[in-house]
Amino acid sequence: MAWLRFALTSTVFVLAIILLVPAQFIFLKTGVGPSAGTPMLFHRIVCRLLGFRIHVHGDMAKGRPLLLAANHTSWTDIVILGSLRKMAFIAKAEVAKWPLFGMLAKLQRTVFIEREKRGKTHHQASEIALRLAAGDAMVLFAEGTTSDGNRVLPFKTSLFGAAQVAIRDTDAETVTVQPVAVAYTRIHGMPMGRTHRPIVAWPGDVALGPSLIGLLKEGAVDVDVWFGEPVVIDAKSDRKALARTAEERVRAMVHTSLMGRDFLDTSESDAEPILKAAKNG
Template sequence: MIGTIRLVLALLAAAIATPCLALWQFVALRTGWLDERPAPRIWHRLVTKLLGMRIRVYGEIAAGRPLLIASNHVSWTDIMVLGSLADVHFIAKSELAGWPIMGTLARLQRTVFVEREKRRRSGEQAGEIGARLSNGDPIVLFAEGSTSDGNLMLPFKSTLFGAARKALEANGGRTVTIQPVAIAYTRLQGMPMGRLHRAHAAWIGERALVPHLRELLSEGAIDLEVHFGEPVVATPDADRKQIAREVERQVRTMLSAALRNPA
């Protein structure tokens, strides 16, 4: 019963706030009369509050620009978490663009949509991301290419790290900052999550979004940690595969430490 009440109240709050913030963002993008940064950040913070998420942050987002943030990926809620902490944009699968509501909101936040399965387009897609980076937009890359169960990380895919080279080319050979970030879901209702319980927060494969949202709202009180790692500076002669391996190493280390000893 309590879970149902929380679900109804959360949906009501989102239904009231979302159109107002979406209108703000639409006017900001179309006219430039308003600042486009506050609306997405406010919306993401609202969603994390409605979901009962308590976020602990370690470190801080790098000041250097262009900035590519490379993170592990557990759930769609990762987007809400990072979006609530900083004015960032995201790289998402092209299928998201066609989703009702969520696709519209993603476009309003100027998400970069990519087709990961079409390797022939990887250079073109990296070029688009590189152009956005060179314009000063901090971009978040979920480098595993898919969500995991929150216990183990999948290997990072190096293809879209090529965006750093494209940004270098666009900036006449300046450096690009790549920052590792680890997101760890650590507690449920105050109790440390075990391997099985961590799947509660994870959103894997073809799992339907609405039932997962209902479960999160019914349970509530999820603690998670966001660790900002040591930035890696990419230079014109840097190898994207080596960069991907170093960033993956940092994220894996931070994630393992957070899961072993949750705050």
């Protein structure tokens, strides 16, 4: 049955690419058509094919410019977040060279960065700042790499500077930074746990092809997406303090999901330290 599911889902996946990729290419080149909405439709189709059941807590902030600071477990984080709202992503430069997925990233107007080259940090921050000022909700995977899905790695501070560059180099007086958490919790209705989370987690030493094939065969994965309490910053805000606050709030939300507790269902005494960390950093 797993291989039958793989055959069916992969066929629909290919059809979606054949139909939507040329359309998005035309939309971007001509400036006519739903160039921001087409990637969201594609991501929603892929989420259905992969069997993701997405449980959303909170909502994306309405203030602009908006930088979303998220944890990063797998390439599927992009599919899941991209299926929920119109947003663009900040990705490492290598992604642009990936077969197929590099092309898809470019069609979604992804900003590619070279994290290892510190000399380019300012230029890259400026590019992100321009997109923020233009009204694009930009997703920064602030850990700088993918984790094993069981924890949140320390957030890198450098690209948080893009929020301040947007204030300094544009007409924006403030920028909204919103912590976002993605946590994979169940598979086929059963708690996933550390043993089975590698089914989804993609720590970087696993080839993309086997990861995609495994998910197409498996299906039925529950995932929590948390849109945390936003932080509004101005030109005087501290970039490192902002990164620490976002990291603490994301870690609290991921912990809540992985421990099987929901803010709405947790007793007041148990919820207090988690809520305090998520809201106040």
